[in-house]
Amino acid sequence: MTHARHLNRRQLLLAAWPAGAAAQAQEQPLQVLIDGSIEMPQAQFKNGEAVDGFQVRLAQEIGRRLGRRVRFRLVPRRRVPQMLADGNEADMICNYLPSWLPGPLQWSRPYFDDADLLLTATRRPPLARLQEAAGQPIGTVSGFVYPEMDAALGARFVRDDAPNALATLRKLALGRVDHAIVGRVVFDYLMRRGEVALSLHPPLVISRVKTACALSPHSSVKLAQLDAALAAMQADGSLARLVDRYR
Structure with missing residues (x-):
């Protein structure tokens, strides 16, 4: 009986770990890089804060669907590859191609012509x-x-x-x-x-x-989650409405 109770407690702890890890990940902001060389309609910054633009609204909608608040980081283009590879201060960047951004990154489904x-x-x-x-x-x-x-x-x-x-x-x-x-x-x-x-x-x-989002290999966001969010946005028309807004 004692041995059985020990196993049950161990099983409960193991079962609780993924949920706890998932909850911790949800509390972390989705850290999105914005290339400092871009401008509207892709992004607009005021006093160092992201205020508008396609990439900004896209990331905010992805974050909403993932249940994550979004933190933007405006960085020089040359720093983007290393920051994503390291993954300490960056989860992803969007509207890129693998040929523009080589490295050990994960690529979402394409979404933008x-x-x-x-x-x-x-x-x-x-x-x-x-x-x-x-x-x-x-x-x-x-x-x-x-x-x-x-x-x-x-x-x-x-x-x-x-x-x-x-x-x-x-x-x-x-x-x-x-x-x-x-x-x-x-x-x-x-x-x-x-x-x-x-x-x-x-x-x-x-x-x-047809551009996509590049995801850091160390991101707490899984590629399947990112793809699912983009697929849902394509399916319900919200992505098309967002594109039209900035055409």
Whole structure:
């Protein structure tokens, strides 16, 4: 009888451990990195706090569905890979691709359609293909990778980096470069708001992408949980409404 009671207590302790661990995980904030080089419609910060933008609202909705409060960290792009690999101060970052962010990370189901565009000012002849830009300075964003351009131009891909897409477009408008690479979603957003006056040829599509969230291998959030949250958002239309809000 004594032996049986001992086993029962041990079984109860073992059964309580996963629940206790799960409760502890729920109390931890979901630590979401925001790349410091992005801007609206992806993210907007005020006094160091995340206040708006697609990535901000997306992370907040994921956190709500996981039962986790969200803590945002605005960090330089170069720090993102190591912070996610370490997992001490970061659980995830969203709107990335594995080719942009190599490392031992877990990747969610893709959810967001975008494209990289090569823009050319009308003061120059239009480009029919990427190779025609070889050797010419091209406006780019510092820290961003452009594997298709690297493949097409190799050493003749001449980058002219700026801190973000808006600064890149302003350089194009001022004639400091004749070509620039920007994401379609950001470009459309800035053009609709008249942020920069540009006269452009029809853009060349460098690549079409479907981005995802990168999850730290040390995160207390499981990949299956993250995928389930995104799948539910796709199924109930909340993700589509969020995308439309920032188009």
